[in-house]
Amino acid sequence: MQNDTPQPPLEPDGAQTLLSVRGLIKQYPIRRGWFPRTVATVHAVDGVDFDLHRGETLGLVGESGCGKTTVGRQIVGLETPTAGEILYHGQPLPERLRGGERGDRTRLQMVFQDTFASLNPRKRIGDILGDPLLYHRLATRKTVWPEVHRLLDLVGLPANAAQRYPHEFSGGQRQRVGLARALSLKPDLIVCDEPVSALDVSIQAQILNLIRDLQHELQLTYLFIGHGLAAVHYVSDRIAVMYLGKIVEIAPSSDLFFAPQHPYTQALCDAAPVPDPEERKRDRIVLSGEIPSNLQPPAGCRFHTRCPYATELCKTVEPALIAHVPEDPGHMTACHHAQRWITKKGALQA
Amino acid sequence: MQHLLSVENISVAFDGGTGESVPVDDVSFHVDAGETLCIVGESGCGKSVTVLSVMGLLGKGGHVTAGRALFEGRDLLAMTDAELDNVRGNRLTMIFQDALSSLNPVLTIGSQVTESILAHMPVSRAEAEIRAEKLLTRVGLPDAQRVMRKYPHTLSGGMRQRVMIALALCCSPRLLIADEPTTALDVTIQAQIMRLLKELQQEYHMALVLITHDMGLVAEMADRVLVMYAGQVVEEADVHTLFRSPAHPYTRALLQSVPSIHDTQDRRLASIRGTVPELYQSIEGCRFFNRCEMARPECAQQPQTLEPAPGGSSARCWVVTQVPEMILEAAPHAE
Numbered sequence: 001m002q003n004d005t006p007q008p009p010l011e012p013d014g015a016q017t018l019l020s021v022r023g024l025i026k027q028y029p030i031r032r033g034w035f036p037r038t039v040a041t042v043h044a045v046d047g048v049d050f051d052l053h054r055g056e057t058l059g060l061v062g063e064s065g066c067g068k069t070t071v072g073r074q075i076v077g078l079e080t081p082t083a084g085e086i087l088y089h090g091q092p093l094p095e096r097l098r099g100g101e102r103g104d105r106t107r108l109q110m111v112f113q114d115t116f117a118s119l120n121p122r123k124r125i126g127d128i129l130g131d132p133l134l135y136h137r138l139a140t141r142k143t144v145w146p147e148v149h150r151l152l153d154l155v156g157l158p159a160n161a162a163q164r165y166p167h168e169f170s171g172g173q174r175q176r177v178g179l180a181r182a183l184s185l186k187p188d189l190i191v192c193d194e195p196v197s198a199l200d201v202s203i204q205a206q207i208l209n210l211i212r213d214l215q216h217e218l219q220l221t222y223l224f225i226g227h228g229l230a231a232v233h234y235v236s237d238r239i240a241v242m243y244l245g246k247i248v249e250i251a252p253s254s255d256l257f258f259a260p261q262h263p264y265t266q267a268l269c270d271a272a273p274v275p276d277p278e279e280r281k282r283d284r285i286v287l288s289g290e291i292p293s294n295l296q297p298p299a300g301c302r303f304h305t306r307c308p309y310a311t312e313l314c315k316t317v318e319p320a321l322i323a324h325v326p327e328d329p330g331h332m333t334a335c336h337h338a339q340r341w342i343t344k345k346g347a348l349q350a
Numbered sequence: 351m352q353h354l355l356s357v358e359n360i361s362v363a364f365d366g367g368t369g370e371s372v373p374v375d376d377v378s379f380h381v382d383a384g385e386t387l388c389i390v391g392e393s394g395c396g397k398s399v400t401v402l403s404v405m406g407l408l409g410k411g412g413h414v415t416a417g418r419a420l421f422e423g424r425d426l427l428a429m430t431d432a433e434l435d436n437v438r439g440n441r442l443t444m445i446f447q448d449a450l451s452s453l454n455p456v457l458t459i460g461s462q463v464t465e466s467i468l469a470h471m472p473v474s475r476a477e478a479e480i481r482a483e484k485l486l487t488r489v490g491l492p493d494a495q496r497v498m499r500k501y502p503h504t505l506s507g508g509m510r511q512r513v514m515i516a517l518a519l520c521c522s523p524r525l526l527i528a529d530e531p532t533t534a535l536d537v538t539i540q541a542q543i544m545r546l547l548k549e550l551q552q553e554y555h556m557a558l559v560l561i562t563h564d565m566g567l568v569a570e571m572a573d574r575v576l577v578m579y580a581g582q583v584v585e586e587a588d589v590h591t592l593f594r595s596p597a598h599p600y601t602r603a604l605l606q607s608v609p610s611i612h613d614t615q616d617r618r619l620a621s622i623r624g625t626v627p628e629l630y631q632s633i634e635g636c637r638f639f640n641r642c643e644m645a646r647p648e649c650a651q652q653p654q655t656l657e658p659a660p661g662g663s664s665a666r667c668w669v670v671t672q673v674p675e676m677i678l679e680a681a682p683h684a685e
Contacts, residue, residue, distance in 0.1 A: 063536040170625050200392040201563055205607035205621035227536065230566075230609040234619065257611045271541035273566025275608050277589045280570060286545055287538045290506055 017090075018188060018221050019052040019075065019108075024084035026070050030295075043294045044070045046245035047084075049321070052189065057215065057222040059236030059253060061229060061268070063291055067245040068225045072191040075223065076110045106136060109182035113194035115174035119166040125152075125177055126162030132184050151180040154217075155210060172203035179210065189221045196231055208234055229272045233257060238330070241265050244294055244302040247321055251331040261324060261333040261341050264303050301336065309337060352423060353380035354557050355404070355442075355525055360417030362396075362403045372631040373399045375581040376416075381525060386551070386558040388568045388589075390604075391578035394626060397561050400578075401527050403427075405444055406434050422524070440470045443518035447530040449510035453502040459486070459513050460498025463520065470521045485516040490546055508539035512546070519550065526551075527559045532567075544571060565608045569593060577601050580630040580637040583656060587663030595661030597670045599642045636667065644669050 026045040029038040045067040052058050060068045073079045075086055077093065086093055093105065112118035119128060129148045133139040139147050149159045155176040166174055175195055182190050192211065196204040212235055214220060226232040232239060233253050240250040241264065249262040260266045263285070270284040289306045292298055301319050304310040313336050321334040324342055335341075362374040374396040381387050389397045402408050404419045404426060419426040421442055426434065438444075446452045454462055463482040467473065473481070479498075486494035489512040502510060511531055518526055528547065532540035544567065551558050560571055568575055568589065575592045577585040577600065585598040596602045606620035624641045627633060635650040636642070642649070646669060656664045657671040665671055 063538060172625065201565070201604060202392060202607050202622035203625070205609075205619040206623075208609070209619055209621055229537070230611050230613075233611050234609040234613070254614070267538060269611060271537040272611055273540075273544075273564060273570045274612065275565040275569045275593070275605065275610060277569045277572075277593050284541070286541045288542075290508055290539065291536075 016054050017051045018054045018088070020085075020087040020090070021048055021050050021052075021071070021075070022085045022087065024048040024071065024074060024086065025082045026067070026074060026079060027082045040295050043245050043297055045074070045081075046297065048242075048245075048247055050240055050247065050250060052221055052223060054188070054221055055215075055219055056237045057224050057235050059232035059239035060223060060225045060242060061227060061232050061239060062242035063227065065244075065291060065294060066242040067294075068242050069193055071242075072110065072193050072223055072225050075189075076108045076191050077105055078110070106185040107188045108191070109185060109187040109189070110191045110193060111175070111178045111182050111195045113197050115171055115178055115198065116166070118178060119174060119181075121166055123165070124162065125157075125164055125166070125169075128166075128177065129162070129180055129184050132181070136185060138185065147184075151184055154183060154214070155180045170203075171199050172206060175199065175207050176210065179207075179214065183214070183218070187220070189223065191223045191225070193225045194227065195224075197226065197228065204231065211235055229257070229268060241268065244291065244297050246302060246334065248303065248335070249331075249333045250321070251333075255328070255331055259342070261331065261338045262303075262335045263307050263309055263337075263341070266341070301334070309340075311336070353420070354383045354422065355381040355559075356418075356420045357400075357404060358418045358420070360400065360403060360419060361415045362399055362408065362412060363415045364412045366411075371629070372415075373581050374403065375631060377578075377581075377583055378417075379576050379583065379586065381557045381559055383524065383557055384551070384555050385573045386560060386571055387574050387576060388572035389559065389561045389576045389578060390563060390565065390568050392563060392626065395578040396581040397578050398529055401444070401529060401559060401561060405438060405442070405527065407444075439466060439518075440521045441524050442527075443521075443523045443525075444527040444529065445511070445514045445518050445531050447533050449507065449514045450502060452514060453510060455502055457501075458498060459500055459502065459505070463498070463513070463517055466517050466520045481520075482516075485519055486513070489513075489516045489519070489550075490542070491516075507535050508543065511535065511543055515543075515546065515550070519554065522554050523556055525557045525559065527561070529561045530563070531560075533562075533564075540567075547571075565605060566610075577604070580626055580633075582637060582666060584638065584666045585659075585663055586656065587661075591662040595663075597659035597661050597663050597665035598638075598667050599644050599670070600638050601665075603641075603643070638667075 024045055025047055028042040028044060030040040030042065031037060032039045048071055060071065062068045070079060074081050126148050129151050130144040133144055133147055148162050152159055152161055157173065157176050196207050199207060208231060215222060224232060224235050236253045238250065239253045239256045240247045243264050249265045256265060257269055260269060267285045267287045285308060287306050292305055298305050300316045301314040304314040319334045319336045321332050323329045323332050324338045325331060357377065357379050360374060360377050361372060363370045363372050377400050391397045403414050406426065414427055421437065460482060463485065464478045467478040467481055483494045483498060486497055491497045491509060491512055532543050547558065562568060572589040574588050576583055579600050585601045596605055603620060603622045607622060609619055622641050627640060630637050635652050636654045639645050639649045652668060654666045654668060656666050659665040659671050
């Protein structure tokens with residue numbers, strides 16, 4: 001892989017695994033009536049497994065409602081999983097934090113999409129960045145300002161930004177503040193939830209570059225959630241594609257786009273507009289229909305209602321997320337017919 | 351040849367608390383029958399305000415201070431409201447980014463489409479209903495009869511946008527203006543909507559003005575492109591010229607800052623430093639000056655005009671159009 005971060009060697013026991021997600025499930029009951037009872041269940045996340053290795057970026061892509069944000073929020077503890085485990089350095093994270101004892105939770109931070117809603121409008125930037133430090137006793141009133149200035153410098157904001165309020169900044173600058181806040185507690189892992197989706201193109205590039213630079217400088221690990229494939233590809237080492245609460249394909253990011261194994265991944269790649277007018281005539285799969293409701297996900301393979309290649313098998317048996325090419329254990333796909341795509345793509349490349 | 355729509359030197363002003371702001375400054379463009387013009391730019395560059403002013407939809411506080419907008423030879427800006435109502439929604443229609451707030455929440459889809467047909471065509475209600483159902487089927491809504499009885503909030507974003515397109519097509523328009531129609535939608539739905547728009551454009555032989563910030567969509571859809579920055583057109587070109595040899599430094603930077611899934615990851619995105627200046631109408635010289643890689647001291651004083659650039663486009667940058675050594679550099683891919 002053409003990645004400039006040296007990938008730490010993966011030891012058999014997974015010593016470099018920073019975070020493991022096992023069988024993660026999140027359901028939201030819908031309750032109605034005078035004596036509320038559960039009338040339906042939203043299956044937001046329905047059995048997600050993956051490992052995050054120290055220093056890497058795992059991209060998580062999918063359409064709205066596929067559960068990618070819920071996965072991120074569960075990892076940082078903003079949602080409690082219905083079932084499943086999140087292991088940090090092999091240990092389960094404490095469910096709730098009590099006063100004084102902050103533990104490992106501070107090692108996991110999040111950057112949000114909506115830069116306006118995620119910054120307190122009545123606090124100055126200096127307080128937004130400094131308060132977490134004071135609260136967690138990582139700084140005192142005397143030492144907090146130099147630290148705030150260091151954080152601002154890290155994300156490319158002037159020192160006088162500390163005196164100003166969020167509304168005085170543009171979207172891109174506010175996202176820099178969001179990043180600085182996530183960095184203030186010296187985290188290992190930052191969950192970036194669509195950090196550039198709300199920004200203009202020219203500003204997106206600034207923030208994406210900043211996110212990459214910070215990773216090199218501070219050896220950060222990212223879970224980068226997004227729906228723009230190109231942006232996710234730009235920052236990620238590996239990418240997981242989610243559909244209706246499940247991962248359908250996970251692979252090193254160069255493989256995923258050059259040799260996608262799942263028809264949904266192919267359709268996503270085809271749907272992403274390519275900034276080159278000469279590419280217009282290429283063959284493309286345009287999916288028909290829309291993403292089904294996650295109140296009652298389709299039986300069998302969840303994608304079968306929209307898949308142009310679905311067979312009887314797909315309607316009844318749910319495919320497992322497995323590696324289909326023995327030499328390439330890192331590329332896993334949940335598709336009964338993945339083998340077909342592998343040979344087809346191989347033929348295309350030959 | 352007469353253009354279908356010809357916008358000439360239009361300027362728009364808004365009254366604000368602190369004085370007048372000019373979000374659109376001397377913008378000219380034209381659209382011919384059947385073609386697709388993309389207007390591309392970042393938020394606040396004036397691309398939406400430009401078309402809203404043409405449609406007469408500026409609302410309170412905004413007014414056109416100069417210019418003409420000739421649609422089929424008649425000036426839209428000089429029309430009375432009654433005359434405008436005759437053209438708008440009929441020969442000239444528009445769809446918006448936010449389909450939910452464009453639809454009436456308390457009326458069924460069927461009654462909204464039928465009403466729109468009745469407003470412009472001499473048909474009976476029964477005929478209008480049949481036509482509405484046909485249209486809804488044509489835009490890809492399964493089971494149109496059932497959809498007609500539904501309310502907007504029960505439909506998904508993609509379906510609402512399809513309803514908007516059906517509404518726009520009621521009277522077989524000559525020109526459809528689409529203001530970021532897919533920005534709020536997922537990529538797979540975006541691909542569906544764009545394919546639909548292309549098909550309909552062929553079928554109805556209508557012209558399309560597509561406003562977007564997505565260079566990928568521009569590459570996919572446009573025949574010609576207008577790049578806007580800070581209230582001005584900074585470059586105009588046909589789509590192949592624009593992507594092969596962009597002239598204006600802003601266009602070039604914009605193209606280099608778009609990631610693509612076909613990139614290898616060692617490529618570093620070029621980013622444009624800084625942000626769009628506020629109150630740009632008071633800037634004397636080039637409005638891109640503070641962010642430009644090629645800026646020269648003269649740029650700050652000299653107001654810029656659109657001039658033919660060596661690559662084949664027109665650009666609002668005297669450096670690429672007039673400085674000889676820059677002209678060579680300006681067309682990096684031109685052979």
